[in-house]
Amino acid sequence: MPTKPTLLKVLDIVALIMLGVATYFALVKAPTELVMGQVQRVFYFHLGTAWTALLGFLFSSVLSVIYLITKDLRWDRYQVAAIEVSLVFFLITIVLGSIWARPAWNTWWTWDPRLTTAAITELVYIAYFMLRQGIDDPDRRARFGAVYALLGGISAPITFFAIRLYRTIHPVVIAGNNPEAEAASA
Amino acid sequence: MTADMRTAMFVALFAFTVIFIDLYWNRIRLGDLQDKVEQLKLKVTM
Numbered sequence: 001m002p003t004k005p006t007l008l009k010v011l012d013i014v015a016l017i018m019l020g021v022a023t024y025f026a027l028v029k030a031p032t033e034l035v036m037g038q039v040q041r042v043f044y045f046h047l048g049t050a051w052t053a054l055l056g057f058l059f060s061s062v063l064s065v066i067y068l069i070t071k072d073l074r075w076d077r078y079q080v081a082a083i084e085v086s087l088v089f090f091l092i093t094i095v096l097g098s099i100w101a102r103p104a105w106n107t108w109w110t111w112d113p114r115l116t117t118a119a120i121t122e123l124v125y126i127a128y129f130m131l132r133q134g135i136d137d138p139d140r141r142a143r144f145g146a147v148y149a150l151l152g153g154i155s156a157p158i159t160f161f162a163i164r165l166y167r168t169i170h171p172v173v174i175a176g177n178n179p180e181a182e183a184a185s186a
Numbered sequence: 187m188t189a190d191m192r193t194a195m196f197v198a199l200f201a202f203t204v205i206f207i208d209l210y211w212n213r214i215r216l217g218d219l220q221d222k223v224e225q226l227k228l229k230v231t232m
Contacts, residue, residue, distance in 0.1 A: 022197050052206040056206060
């Protein structure tokens with residue numbers, strides 16, 4: 001059995017350390033927010049997972065295009081891996097958002113444009129794996145999967161821009177001019 | 187948003203990007219190993 005590359009072993013350790021550092025910054029270094037209190041600390045993990053998940057979905061669309069051009073199954077494997085990891089990250093985003101929403105909005109869930117588009121994105125990529133499960137031929141499965149992932153990739157920017165395009169109660173933190181999203185520290 | 191809050195936000199963004207890349211690489215490696223196992227299985231049955 002081939003051994004794990006040294007660079008990957010190093011990356012494993014760096015990832016673990018970075019998780020610890022991010023947790024320290026979020027729970028200890030960052031001051032307590034005046035209005036929302038301790039629950040605001042969820043935001044640091046919520047944003048981190050959301051950002052990487054949405055970029056991962058977009059990345060999988062790029063891999064789909066490469067597969068459709070080259071027809072090399074290696075790119076299909078890369079695309080599946082990107083969607084799998086992104087799907088888990090995005091599920092964590094939704095769960096963390098819900099935990100934050102309970103004290104902030106007095107509800108676990110509301111059909112706000114951002115939450116609705118996020119739920120649709122998650123379901124689109126769950127359906128992607130259901131589609132793949134239903135096709136036995138590897139080439140056909142890869143081709144259908146690539147086209148589906150390419151179209152599904154549209155849901156990522158829609159989710160990202162939903163809070164800028166529609167009336168929403170979700171805070172706009174990055175590149176937003178919403179003063180309600182500007183946190184104040186204790 | 188205070189400077190410490192902004193720092194925590196960017197540290198979290200960087201940390202989760204590193205974690206994503208690490209998990210992604212591990213998942214690709216797992217996929218490659220699965221393929222090798224399948225090929226070896228075919229060789230054994232032939």
